[in-house]
Amino acid sequence: DAKTTQPTSMDCAEGRAANLPCNHSTISGNEYVYWYRQIHSQGPQYIIHGLKNNETNEMASLIITEDRKSSTLILPHATLRDTAVYYCIVKVQGAQKLVFGQGTRLTINP
Amino acid sequence: DGGITQSPKYLFRKEGQNVTLSCEQNLNHDAMYWYRQDPGQGLRLIYYSQIVNDFQKGDIAEGYSVSREKKESFPLTVTSAQKNPTAFYLCASSHPSRDRFSGNTIYFGEGSWLTVV
Numbered sequence: 001d002a003k004t005t006q007p008t009s010m011d012c013a014e015g016r017a018a019n020l021p022c023n024h025s026t027i028s029g030n031e032y033v034y035w036y037r038q039i040h041s042q043g044p045q046y047i048i049h050g051l052k053n054n055e056t057n058e059m060a061s062l063i064i065t066e067d068r069k070s071s072t073l074i075l076p077h078a079t080l081r082d083t084a085v086y087y088c089i090v091k092v093q094g095a096q097k098l099v100f101g102q103g104t105r106l107t108i109n110p
Numbered sequence: 111d112g113g114i115t116q117s118p119k120y121l122f123r124k125e126g127q128n129v130t131l132s133c134e135q136n137l138n139h140d141a142m143y144w145y146r147q148d149p150g151q152g153l154r155l156i157y158y159s160q161i162v163n164d165f166q167k168g169d170i171a172e173g174y175s176v177s178r179e180k181k182e183s184f185p186l187t188v189t190s191a192q193k194n195p196t197a198f199y200l201c202a203s204s205h206p207s208r209d210r211f212s213g214n215t216i217y218f219g220e221g222s223w224l225t226v227v
Contacts, residue, residue, distance in 0.1 A: 041221070041223075042220055042221065043114075043200050043202075043218030043221050044153070044200070045218070046216070046217060049215065097155055097168070098153070098155075098216055100145075100152035100153040100154075101152055102151075102152055
Protein backbone atom coordinates (compact mmCIF):
# COMPACT_ATOMS: atom_id res chain seq x y z
CA ASP A 1 0.00 0.00 0.00
CA ALA A 2 1.17 3.51 -0.77
CA LYS A 3 2.26 5.72 2.07
CA THR A 4 0.49 8.94 2.93
CA THR A 5 1.72 12.17 4.46
CA GLN A 6 -0.51 14.35 6.60
CA PRO A 7 0.15 17.36 8.83
CA THR A 8 0.45 16.38 12.46
CA SER A 9 -2.13 18.85 13.69
CA MET A 10 -4.54 21.53 12.51
CA ASP A 11 -6.94 24.00 14.07
CA CYS A 12 -10.21 25.31 12.70
CA ALA A 13 -12.85 27.68 14.01
CA GLU A 14 -16.30 26.31 14.69
CA GLY A 15 -18.66 26.90 11.78
CA ARG A 16 -15.87 27.27 9.24
CA ALA A 17 -14.82 24.73 6.65
CA ALA A 18 -12.02 22.41 7.74
CA ASN A 19 -9.70 21.39 4.90
CA LEU A 20 -7.43 18.46 5.68
CA PRO A 21 -4.68 17.74 3.13
CA CYS A 22 -3.08 14.40 2.33
CA ASN A 23 -0.18 13.60 0.04
CA HIS A 24 0.01 10.18 -1.61
CA SER A 25 2.54 10.75 -4.38
CA THR A 26 3.24 7.02 -4.93
CA ILE A 27 -0.39 5.98 -5.28
CA SER A 28 -1.09 3.32 -7.90
CA GLY A 29 -3.83 3.47 -10.48
CA ASN A 30 -5.99 0.91 -8.71
CA GLU A 31 -5.65 2.35 -5.21
CA TYR A 32 -8.50 4.19 -3.55
CA VAL A 33 -8.18 7.05 -1.06
CA TYR A 34 -10.06 6.42 2.20
CA TRP A 35 -10.63 8.78 5.11
CA TYR A 36 -11.40 7.72 8.66
CA ARG A 37 -11.52 9.67 11.89
CA GLN A 38 -11.03 8.58 15.47
CA ILE A 39 -12.37 10.34 18.50
CA HIS A 40 -10.39 9.62 21.63
CA SER A 41 -10.88 6.08 22.98
CA GLN A 42 -13.34 5.11 20.25
CA GLY A 43 -13.08 3.00 17.12
CA PRO A 44 -12.24 4.73 13.84
CA GLN A 45 -15.25 5.97 11.91
CA TYR A 46 -15.43 5.67 8.13
CA ILE A 47 -15.97 9.06 6.45
CA ILE A 48 -15.58 8.78 2.69
CA HIS A 49 -13.52 7.24 -0.09
CA GLY A 50 -12.83 7.83 -3.78
CA LEU A 51 -10.74 6.81 -6.76
CA LYS A 52 -10.50 9.65 -9.29
CA ASN A 53 -13.56 11.83 -9.08
CA ASN A 54 -14.50 14.13 -6.26
CA GLU A 55 -16.96 12.58 -3.84
CA THR A 56 -19.49 14.03 -1.41
CA ASN A 57 -21.66 12.47 1.27
CA GLU A 58 -23.53 13.68 4.32
CA MET A 59 -20.35 13.93 6.34
CA ALA A 60 -17.75 15.43 4.04
CA SER A 61 -16.38 16.07 0.57
CA LEU A 62 -13.27 14.51 -0.91
CA ILE A 63 -11.30 16.40 -3.53
CA ILE A 64 -8.67 14.37 -5.42
CA THR A 65 -6.20 16.15 -7.69
CA GLU A 66 -6.11 15.22 -11.34
CA ASP A 67 -2.75 13.46 -10.98
CA ARG A 68 -4.11 11.70 -7.85
CA LYS A 69 -0.99 12.51 -5.89
CA SER A 70 -2.86 14.41 -3.23
CA SER A 71 -6.34 14.88 -1.84
CA THR A 72 -8.25 17.10 0.56
CA LEU A 73 -11.00 16.17 2.96
CA ILE A 74 -13.45 19.01 3.52
CA LEU A 75 -15.76 19.27 6.51
CA PRO A 76 -18.00 22.10 5.29
CA HIS A 77 -19.25 23.46 8.63
CA ALA A 78 -17.05 22.15 11.41
CA THR A 79 -18.51 21.62 14.86
CA LEU A 80 -16.84 20.89 18.18
CA ARG A 81 -17.76 17.22 17.73
CA ASP A 82 -15.51 17.06 14.68
CA THR A 83 -12.46 17.29 16.93
CA ALA A 84 -10.63 14.01 16.24
CA VAL A 85 -7.64 12.39 14.58
CA TYR A 86 -8.22 12.09 10.83
CA TYR A 87 -6.52 9.32 8.88
CA CYS A 88 -5.93 9.32 5.13
CA ILE A 89 -5.32 5.83 3.75
CA VAL A 90 -4.74 4.46 0.28
CA LYS A 91 -5.81 0.92 -0.42
CA VAL A 92 -6.41 -1.34 -3.37
CA GLN A 93 -10.10 -2.18 -3.74
CA GLY A 94 -10.51 -5.68 -2.42
CA ALA A 95 -7.32 -5.63 -0.39
CA GLN A 96 -7.90 -6.63 3.19
CA LYS A 97 -5.34 -4.48 4.88
CA LEU A 98 -5.69 -0.88 6.00
CA VAL A 99 -2.35 0.75 6.81
CA PHE A 100 -2.82 3.59 9.25
CA GLY A 101 -0.29 6.40 9.57
CA GLN A 102 -0.17 8.97 12.36
CA GLY A 103 -3.06 11.03 11.01
CA THR A 104 -3.91 14.70 11.58
CA ARG A 105 -5.17 15.82 14.95
CA LEU A 106 -7.91 18.33 14.11
CA THR A 107 -9.05 20.68 16.86
CA ILE A 108 -12.21 22.70 16.36
CA ASN A 109 -12.15 25.86 18.45
CA PRO A 110 -15.29 27.68 19.67
CA ASP B 111 -29.18 -1.93 14.92
CA GLY B 112 -26.45 -3.50 12.82
CA GLY B 113 -22.93 -3.16 14.06
CA ILE B 114 -19.82 -4.56 15.63
CA THR B 115 -19.84 -5.33 19.33
CA GLN B 116 -16.67 -5.74 21.31
CA SER B 117 -16.50 -6.92 24.90
CA PRO B 118 -15.40 -6.27 27.48
CA LYS B 119 -14.70 -2.55 27.12
CA TYR B 120 -12.07 -2.69 29.88
CA LEU B 121 -10.08 -5.74 30.92
CA PHE B 122 -7.28 -6.24 33.39
CA ARG B 123 -4.90 -9.16 33.11
CA LYS B 124 -2.31 -10.51 35.42
CA GLU B 125 1.04 -11.36 33.95
CA GLY B 126 1.16 -14.92 32.67
CA GLN B 127 -2.58 -15.14 32.01
CA ASN B 128 -4.31 -15.61 28.69
CA VAL B 129 -7.32 -13.41 28.00
CA THR B 130 -9.88 -13.48 25.22
CA LEU B 131 -11.51 -10.43 23.67
CA SER B 132 -14.87 -10.94 22.05
CA CYS B 133 -15.97 -9.49 18.71
CA GLU B 134 -19.42 -10.06 17.22
CA GLN B 135 -20.92 -8.50 14.10
CA ASN B 136 -24.44 -8.69 12.67
CA LEU B 137 -23.61 -6.94 9.40
CA ASN B 138 -23.32 -10.20 7.47
CA HIS B 139 -19.73 -9.27 6.62
CA ASP B 140 -17.38 -11.96 5.38
CA ALA B 141 -14.10 -10.41 6.51
CA MET B 142 -13.09 -9.55 10.06
CA TYR B 143 -9.96 -7.99 11.53
CA TRP B 144 -8.14 -7.29 14.77
CA TYR B 145 -6.00 -4.20 15.21
CA ARG B 146 -3.90 -3.00 18.09
CA GLN B 147 -3.39 0.68 18.95
CA ASP B 148 -0.83 2.01 21.41
CA PRO B 149 -1.26 5.50 22.91
CA GLY B 150 -0.64 8.24 20.36
CA GLN B 151 0.03 5.72 17.61
CA GLY B 152 -1.78 4.46 14.55
CA LEU B 153 -3.41 1.06 14.20
CA ARG B 154 -1.45 -2.12 13.53
CA LEU B 155 -2.99 -5.27 12.07
CA ILE B 156 -2.81 -8.41 14.24
CA TYR B 157 -4.92 -10.97 12.35
CA TYR B 158 -7.61 -10.99 9.71
CA SER B 159 -10.08 -13.50 8.38
CA GLN B 160 -11.67 -13.39 4.95
CA ILE B 161 -14.00 -16.33 5.47
CA VAL B 162 -15.15 -18.79 8.12
CA ASN B 163 -12.49 -21.27 9.25
CA ASP B 164 -9.71 -19.27 7.63
CA PHE B 165 -7.46 -16.50 8.95
CA GLN B 166 -4.09 -14.91 8.21
CA LYS B 167 -1.43 -13.24 10.30
CA GLY B 168 -1.07 -9.49 10.12
CA ASP B 169 1.99 -7.43 10.97
CA ILE B 170 2.14 -8.18 14.70
CA ALA B 171 0.60 -11.65 15.20
CA GLU B 172 3.18 -12.98 17.67
CA GLY B 173 1.64 -13.65 21.07
CA TYR B 174 -1.93 -13.62 19.73
CA SER B 175 -4.33 -16.27 18.47
CA VAL B 176 -7.73 -16.16 16.79
CA SER B 177 -10.50 -18.45 15.62
CA ARG B 178 -13.29 -18.04 13.09
CA GLU B 179 -15.81 -20.80 13.68
CA LYS B 180 -18.80 -18.60 12.86
CA LYS B 181 -19.25 -15.80 10.38
CA GLU B 182 -20.45 -13.45 13.11
CA SER B 183 -17.65 -14.04 15.61
CA PHE B 184 -13.88 -13.47 15.61
CA PRO B 185 -12.46 -13.73 19.15
CA LEU B 186 -8.88 -12.69 19.89
CA THR B 187 -6.81 -14.40 22.58
CA VAL B 188 -3.90 -12.48 24.02
CA THR B 189 -1.53 -15.14 25.29
CA SER B 190 1.16 -14.97 27.94
CA ALA B 191 3.68 -14.96 25.09
CA GLN B 192 2.68 -11.39 24.24
CA LYS B 193 5.29 -9.41 26.14
CA ASN B 194 3.63 -6.02 26.07
CA PRO B 195 -0.11 -6.56 25.78
CA THR B 196 -1.34 -3.32 27.34
CA ALA B 197 -3.09 -1.53 24.49
CA PHE B 198 -6.38 -0.58 22.86
CA TYR B 199 -7.73 -3.42 20.69
CA LEU B 200 -10.05 -2.80 17.77
CA CYS B 201 -12.13 -5.29 15.86
CA ALA B 202 -13.38 -4.50 12.37
CA SER B 203 -15.31 -6.10 9.53
CA SER B 204 -15.96 -5.61 5.83
CA HIS B 205 -17.99 -7.12 3.02
CA PRO B 206 -16.01 -7.60 -0.16
CA SER B 207 -17.98 -6.37 -3.11
CA ARG B 208 -17.48 -5.33 -6.66
CA ASP B 209 -19.36 -2.12 -5.97
CA ARG B 210 -16.60 0.40 -5.66
CA PHE B 211 -18.70 2.70 -3.52
CA SER B 212 -19.80 0.28 -0.87
CA GLY B 213 -17.56 -2.69 -1.29
CA ASN B 214 -14.75 -3.47 1.04
CA THR B 215 -15.13 -0.46 3.30
CA ILE B 216 -13.94 -1.52 6.73
CA TYR B 217 -16.05 -0.69 9.78
CA PHE B 218 -14.79 -0.71 13.36
CA GLY B 219 -16.13 -1.61 16.77
CA GLU B 220 -15.73 0.64 19.79
CA GLY B 221 -12.61 -1.08 21.06
CA SER B 222 -11.42 -2.88 24.18
CA TRP B 223 -8.82 -1.60 26.61
CA LEU B 224 -6.50 -4.27 27.96
CA THR B 225 -4.22 -3.49 30.89
CA VAL B 226 -1.68 -5.83 32.43
CA VAL B 227 -1.43 -5.47 36.19
